[in-house]
Each structure stands twice: as structure tokens, then as C-alpha cells.
Amino acid sequence: MPTMGALHAGHRSLIARAVAEHAHAAVSIFVNPLQFDDGDDFARYPRPLGEDLATCEELGVSTVFVPSAEAMFPPGSSTTVSVRSLCAQWEGAARPGHLDGVATVVAKLFSLAGECAAYFGEKDFQQLVLVRRMAQDLSLPVDVVGCPTVRDAEGLACSSRNSLLSPGERDAATVLWRALGAGRRAVVSGETRPEAVAAVIADVVRSEPLAQLDYAAAVDAADLRVPRTCAEPAALRLLVAARVGPVRLIDNCAAPRPTEAVPPRGAAAATGSVEGVAASVGGE
């Protein structure tokens, strides 16, 4: 599992799964300078190495790899791995160079690891799709496994950056999950226009004074492009990004294809259906 450390419940769930499924589990902890487009964000990224090592030991990790930046990128290094079709939109557009930095460091870590399975959280959904595409395109012998996002009781996705939020900002940050729930309900209710679903998500985020929307979208889960209709892709994914206080947060969820959704037959039935779906989403 490639990580940047600051291990939280999301990482713990990945690690526990890897330990359960394999004889040996390895975790890398490396705050990768290539994937930060913002020097301040890099500087203040939490680095509780002692706690992280204790977490790894407690969970039964065999190997922890904690390289220096000089070891990973010695002077003269100049190779970049880029997934062209995925690096220009959403997180790629918001954070220039970020996804190339991710693809480059993960390609190197995959080379070092050799044949293995690698576990990534769905929270960074574009990263998961990109890493899977990169490993396949370069024939790296790594099985990329996506794992459900771990959330707190209010739906806030675990993120190392959550520790930088004040209590009030933390409450406000739950708006991302509430917004995704509204978007999902719109799809379930029969909305097939991706831009209309995106608008539903965006409106909920805008209702939170402490949140500043970056983007909201309903996309094809395979390539993160906006489809012509929500029914077009085999799997639909809802994405949202917003700044809350000092940090930028992202989240996402699956949405059923409109053909799979139960169409509302009346106000009462529709309400019931929506609640049912929202509850199952909350369990992800």
C-alpha cells in the first residue's frame, strides 16, 4: 500500500484487508513532493511517523518502506509518467501536475514492489482509476484493488487533512457527503442529465457558508468523462471537491444507472425510495 502516512481509519481498513488476504503486507510512507502543487500544503502535511509505524506493527504489516526524497528522486531524475486521458480534468485541472506526480511515484513503487496486489481507497477515486490505468498500460504486474471509503457517523470521509480542520469546519465538511447523497437521490428519482445531477450536488455545497465549491460532476466511472446521459456508462460516479477552511477536500460515490433505479410512482413512494438509498449509501 503506497501511502503518505498520517494513517487514519481508511488506511487501517486497507491495511487490515491486505494483511488478511496476503502472507506479507508492505506499506510505504512517503510524502511525495511531486504530487503537491502547493508548497504550503506539502509543508503542513501531517507526518506522525512514530504513530504510523506503531499502526503498521499493530496491524501485522511485514515491511514498512520509508524512503527519503533523495532516495526516491536523486539529482538528475527526470522521468514523468502521465495518464493523458485522466490528468487534465477534475483533480488534474484543479491541481496542475498532481496526477502526474501520483502516477510517477506509484509506477516507481510498483516497480520496486514487483508482482503484488496494491490497495487504494475509493476516496481518491480519480487516483484509483488513474493508477489502475497506468499499471495496465505499462503492464506492471500489480493488481490494483479499490476499497470502500471509510466515513465517520456524519459521512465525512477519512482524510489525513481532516486533522487540520477546526470543529466547526469539520461539521461544515460533512456537506460533501450530504451533497453527494442529494445527487444520488436525483439519479434514483430519474434524473438522466449529468449537468442537472451536478447542479444538485453543487447547490447543496453552496448552501454551506464555510465551504467553497471547486467542482461537482456526474461521470463515467471508467474514464471520468461526463457522459451524454447518466444511463450511458456501465457505472456512474458522482464527484465533488470543495475548500473548507484551510484545506481542500474531495469525495465521491457510486450512483445506480437510471435504468436500475426504481422510478418514483408518487410522492410518498418516492420519499421512501430516496431514504432507503441514502441509508445504504451511508454504509459504504
Add this chain to the structure above:
Amino acid sequence: MPTMGALHAGHRSLIARAVAEHAHAAVSIFVNPLQFDDGDDFARYPRPLGEDLATCEELGVSTVFVPSAEAMFPPGSSTTVSVRSLCAQWEGAARPGHLDGVATVVAKLFSLAGECAAYFGEKDFQQLVLVRRMAQDLSLPVDVVGCPTVRDAEGLACSSRNSLLSPGERDAATVLWRALGAGRRAVVSGETRPEAVAAVIADVVRSEPLAQLDYAAAVDAADLRVPRTCAEPAALRLLVAARVGPVRLIDNCAAPRPTEAVPPRGAAAATGSVEGVAASVGGE
């Protein structure tokens, strides 16, 4: 050994060396569309597959890998590997996208091969430096071995594109090697200005009516940058590229650092020294 087929004496020397040094030798034959910036060049690139397979068998190759373009780059592929510091100059400038195409396909072939040694001719010197850099930067477990260029009696470097030359063009093409010899003699004679050495090479190429110069340069062999003086880099390399008839040809040679060269002590001594160096160069 990654190859594009049309195996010539240069490839044969790589293959023979790999077979001698390893229990198993594998050759890939793949005319990589990513590394052609010119569709005509791609279309007419020679593809004598039957002869190539016979050559591999004769030389004791264990495995020949002949993938289709669809197998290497299925629909949706979109990962590019780029060595930024090397892809903008010389061949990178002359052939946009060419070196990214080389880096991408070789990264994939290296991933497929796993731990091994890979043999590359020095004829494509920038490619050799780039592949070595890429493998190191991405920690691919491949030892990149550079092998001396194989030449005919007149010094023309073996190239699959030589088969596209008329007899007269083939004679003209020897100007590249003669030009490099002149450049090398200039360094041996004490010329320390890279641009002056480049001018010596360029002048010889321009003296051949059938040749059209693309570039000539004296560079640091490690990163292909033009040094301030020929004495600066640990190893100096002379590069030349020219169009002869329907094809574009490249060549290169090592040059001693001026400090290593015997300075001329008079006309007779200088001539002797120059001839001696030229003869040893011809044996590469």
C-alpha cells in the same frame, strides 16, 4: 532486446552478446507506432519477419515476442512515459513525440520482461541514455547495457533504414562517420569549444551534396547537454543527424576529453596523432 525487427549486423552483435552472457535471451520485434512522428516512415519501415525469426533462431534466442499493436496499446491506453531532460533536444526536437514513444514502449517491455539485462546499440545514443535514465528513475529491475555501433568498412553505421538507400546514397551516407572523425580530430588537436567542434562536423556533412544536415553537436555523454567546454564533462560525445535521400540517419562517437588528448607538438606529430585516433575510432 527490444527491437523493431529488420535485424542487421548491429542487432546480431547485441543478440550474440546477450546469448553468450545469459541462459535465456529474449528478443521483441515490434514496430512501435508511438515512436514514429512520420506516417510514411512508419508505413515503409522494413518488416522482414520471416528472416528476423530465422536470425533469432540461428543465434540461439530462447523467446521472440511479436505483439500486435492492439495487444501493446489496446483501446483506452493513455499512459506516456517521458524523460523530460532528454526529450526536448536533438532527436526529441527533430522528431516530436519520438522519444516519449520510445520511453513508453520500453517501460512496458521492461515491465513485461521483469528482472533482466537489456542490450541497446550505441548508434541511437540518445535513446540509450534515455532508456537508462528511465529504467533508473522508475526503479525498473533492468540493467541497460550499451553496445558498440557496428559499421561497414567505410564506417556507415548499421541501420534498418540503410536498406532504403540507393548505392549512390549509401556512399554519401558515409559522410556522417567521416564528419564525426573530423570532429574527434578537432578535439584531439585541442579544440575545447563545443560549438567549434560542432562546426567542424557540420562542414564535412555540408560538403556532401546528397546529405542535408539536421544537427551536429559536442555534448556531455551523461545528459546530452552542450557543456561550456569540451573538458567539462566526464565523457564527451559527438552527435550528428542528416537526411540522405529518402531517409534520416543519425550517428555518434565518443571523443577523448581534451585533457586526455595528446596536444600536437608540430605538424608531423599532429598528423600522426590524428591518424592513430581515427584508426581506433574506426574499430568501434
